[in-house]
Amino acid sequence: MFELRDLYQQVIVDHNKSPRNFGKLASFNHEADGYNPLCGDKLHIYLNVSDDGIIEDVSFEGEGCAISVASASLMTDALKGTELAAFQQRFEGFQHMVTADIDEEPDTDVLGKLAVLSGVREFPSRIKCASLCWHTMKAAIEDSGKAAKTE
Numbered sequence: 564m565f566e567l568r569d570l571y572q573q574v575i576v577d578h579n580k581s582p583r584n585f586g587k588l589a590s591f592n593h594e595a596d597g598y599n600p601l602c603g604d605k606l607h608i609y610l611n612v613s614d615d616g617i618i619e620d621v622s623f624e625g626e627g628c629a630i631s632v633a634s635a636s637l638m639t640d641a642l643k644g645t646e647l648a649a650f651q652q653r654f655e656g657f658q659h660m661v662t663a664d665i666d667e668e669p670d671t672d673v674l675g676k677l678a679v680l681s682g683v684r685e686f687p688s689r690i691k692c693a694s695l696c697w698h699t700m701k702a703a704i705e706d707s708g709k710a711a712k713t714e
Contacts (some may be wrong), residue, residue: 571682578633583640584622591620597699597711599691604631604693608703616647623696630689634680635696641677642700650704653677654697661690 593610604627611620621642623635638657642650656673660681663669669678683693691713698711 571679574637574679575629575633578636579629580621580634582636584636584643585624586622587624588620588622590677593703593706595699595703595707595711595714597625597695599627599631599695599713601688601691601713602628602631604628604692604695606631606635606699608635608696608698608699612704618642618645618647621700623699627693627695628689628692630683630692631695634693636676637680638696638700641675645709647704650700654701657697658694660684667705689703 588609588611591611593611593612595608597606597608598604604625606623606625606627609622609624610618613619621639623639625635626632641653653672656670657677657680660669660674660678661683662686665684669681671678680693683689693711695711698713702709702711
């Protein structure tokens, strides 16, 4: 039987080698850049939100470490088809999960498959890698016009 650590490693490798939702959307109405100056991760989020506040499609481009790419891949999968109103709850839930005590169980009701990234807590210097896509997504939703940074 696999432990969560083994699953964490498998998911990171899988989503890094074959990222889901990678590439520029043909049609989008929100976008933002993200940058992690600590390790050089760069990310661009494309987002298509319907008039009634549904994330119809989301994708990303960029380059970075395996954790950054895998996190963006998992996030885009999780957010596609959800309401914008649910984003903030997931954003806060993800931020709490990656910064919580290592023994605290992740809230799978809020995070679903994203809970596998709770393993990043074992590597504090990598938390910013995992959360870059979330900050970039927030900047895209808010149309801030500024690059999201993890600093």
